[in-house]
Amino acid sequence: MKNKTILAGIVSLSLLLPAVNFAVAKTGSHHKVNTEQTSNVDINHADAKTLATLKDIGMKKADEIVAYRTKNGSFKSIDDLTKVKGISQRIINDNKGRITV
DSSP states (O other), rough: OHHHHHHHHHHHHHHHHHHHHHHHHHHHHHHHOOGGGGEEETTTTTTTHTTTSTOOOHHHHHHHHHHHHHHHOOOOOGGGGGGGGGGOOOHHHHHHTTTEE
């Protein structure tokens, strides 16, 4: 009888563990907000790593933005980003609230 009680306790506990782990993951101290993804990005001064925090801008496109800026000078408006290979007006529109010049 004692073994059945212990077994029942183990089974009950194993059923609860996923819920406990989920709760810890949602509230744990390791969960932090990446403030870079919500701050403004000055396309004339930001490095590639910062540019890559923009939606749909990976490191490759970010490097191309920096290379274009180095070769051609500062952007006059955010719409000038379309002059960079791979940057569409849709990408600019999706990031309008974050991009500054």
